[in-house]
Amino acid sequence: MKLSGKRIIVTGSTEGIGAAVAEGLLGDGAEVVLNSHLPDPPADFLDRMRALGPCHYVHADLSTTDGPRKVVEEGAACMNGVDCLVNNAGTCVESSFLDTTPENFSAVFDLNVRGYFLASQQFARIVGQREFDACVICTGSTNSIQAERDLVLYDASKGAVLMMVRGLAVTLAGQGIRVVGVGPGLIRTQLNDYGHQDDEGMQRLLESQIPVGRIGLPRDVAGAVAFLASDDARYITGQMLYVDGGISALQMTYELREGKS
Numbered sequence: 001m002k003l004s005g006k007r008i009i010v011t012g013s014t015e016g017i018g019a020a021v022a023e024g025l026l027g028d029g030a031e032v033v034l035n036s037h038l039p040d041p042p043a044d045f046l047d048r049m050r051a052l053g054p055c056h057y058v059h060a061d062l063s064t065t066d067g068p069r070k071v072v073e074e075g076a077a078c079m080n081g082v083d084c085l086v087n088n089a090g091t092c093v094e095s096s097f098l099d100t101t102p103e104n105f106s107a108v109f110d111l112n113v114r115g116y117f118l119a120s121q122q123f124a125r126i127v128g129q130r131e132f133d134a135c136v137i138c139t140g141s142t143n144s145i146q147a148e149r150d151l152v153l154y155d156a157s158k159g160a161v162l163m164m165v166r167g168l169a170v171t172l173a174g175q176g177i178r179v180v181g182v183g184p185g186l187i188r189t190q191l192n193d194y195g196h197q198d199d200e201g202m203q204r205l206l207e208s209q210i211p212v213g214r215i216g217l218p219r220d221v222a223g224a225v226a227f228l229a230s231d232d233a234r235y236i237t238g239q240m241l242y243v244d245g246g247i248s249a250l251q252m253t254y255e256l257r258e259g260k261s
Contacts, residue, residue, distance in 0.1 A: 001029030012089025020218030062115035169238030185244025211246030
């Protein structure tokens with residue numbers, strides 16, 4: 001398997017995209033550290049993951065100043081080393097711009113930006129000098145490059161992730177560490193469910209704006225992460241791979257297609 005021998009930490013990996021990423025990595029032969037802010041994840045989840053391959057669980061809140069260091073240090077200790085860090089834990093606060101509070105700002109940026117930065121920093125300290133066989137993968141978003149109304153905080157945080165990928169890539173190149181990102185589009189998760197899953201009209205409206213014609217699934221992102229973590233991507237750094245069904249390539253259209261509007 002293409003990830004055999006790889007030791008990978010995935011933050012925010014007990015649900016949604018993170019869980020699918022962890023499952024895919026285990027299926028490709030990696031040893032994986034799972035993480036969330038919950039002291040005890042659902043037992044059936046851990047049982048299911050452990051049936052796929054060697055995995056461990058580290059409880060750490062990535063929105064704190066100590067959590068990012070803890071997950072990397074304890075994760076590396078569990079696996080006797082680490083080769084890849086997947087910065088995935090994230091959040092979104094739905095609020096109008098004028099109603100957004102300083103507490104909202106801290107909640108989003110502490111997890112989506114500072115958590116990624118501190119975890120990456122600790123990862124670089126622990127892995128030392130490498131030969132581009134180690135990497136950091138950050139979960140960005142199409143919101144890294146396209147704004148969404150009343151999601152100013154989320155947009156800004158994901159824009160920061162894009163620049164963090166680029167900045168870390170050039171900074172850590174001398175240490176032999178690759179830094180890349182995945183930018184999901186509209187993916188069917190709890191975080192991205194704005195009621196469209198139970199609204200057929202809304203689902204058709206959303207799908208009409210996605211060139212491949214469907215809303216993405218967490219496993220679509222998992223495949224991209226597995227590729228970026230593998231040696232097949234050893235010459236790729238400083239890039240954000242958008243997994244969006246073509247959303248970011250589509251300009252507004254005046255064409256109404258039957259059954260798609």
